[in-house]
Amino acid sequence: MDSKKEIFRFTRRQFVTSSAAVLATSGLAHQANAITSVAGKRSEQGQSNGRSDGGIGRGPFRVIIDTDPGVDDALALLLAMRSPELKIEAITPVAGNVPLDLTLPNALRMVEIAGRTDIPVAAGARAPLMRRLVTATYAHGENGLGGAVFPEPTTKPVATPAAEMILQIVRKYPGEVTLIAIGPLTNIATALNSDPQLASMVRGLVMMGGSLSGGNITPAAEFNVYVDPEAARIVFQSGIPVTMVGLDVTRRTSLTDEHVRTLEAAQNPVSQAAAKIGRNAINHNRERGYLVGPNMHDSLAVAGFLDPSILKFQDYYVDVETTGELTAGETLGYTPVGGDLRRRPGMEKDAAATNMPIRGSAPTLAGTKTSPVLRDKFVPNTKVAVEVDSSKFFDLLIGRLSGSK
């Protein structure tokens, strides 16, 4: 018997006994052990100012914000531009919530409102890599801002296309740039297709998108990944360290009338614009019969980067369904410490657990593949946000937008 088979047998035996052990003890305690905050790790890398309130005040960190404004994108952009921790090298709009003909001017409107026309805005993709564009005007209104109307922007985008802009900036500052992607991942995937070296040159990618607990546009898929699943797959498989802020946590970020009133009371252009967008979006939701306001999905991704203590993360190997007739855009999270594949606490670090293969669907008779195994062993590629401190998030978001923090 070769050693591989021995390990496999050992694993199966241990799996059976350890499953019982986990059931007998507390699954929750096990999960709590497995969940780690990246706050500590980030502060080792970043320039800490010695404060212990998460990550606020550190940096500045060079970032590129890839976005499809979008109600929650608009507030996320305003939050980012009001945050001294960020050095925003570029904003790169992409088609998503609404077509590029609207996301591009909406992004330009936001830099004008924030008085940040020093930030280059570079036009991105008009359509997903391999699919027809599906928009979300049902959630964001026909103009992408919930019906809130602002003047036509006078600022122009730079001539360089978004994907080229991303490559130029990352090459200029190797190892320093974090991509904050809060729309479909078309621009990032286009940049990676053009130069795969990009993956080893970025510091990381923080994305709003995906879900390990069901979708919002189909039962399987979250909107951003649904729109361009092929692009998302390229990103997850690129080797870039990904932080995924998905529906698992963003579902708990509903904007309320009270938030909007606080924004309205603050007398500055950013809070007034954010209040106008928020008020329109809440009314839009009410007209459609929802009891709660829209979720601030994208702002949570930005806030979680600013202050990692807002979120808790767990390591997964994430891949994307791209061939389903009903499920394209579903994100699958593989882990040796969860679900039916969970191991005894501590086991996830053992060789037996990390040798858990990553399995796809059973091979078809018509296909060329003979094995369902996609990867021989578990190696995480993504930190998935699994818990959120919603009140801490809104303290930061509303505080920054209103100018009190």
Ligand SMILES: [Ca+2]
């Ligand atoms: Ca978005």
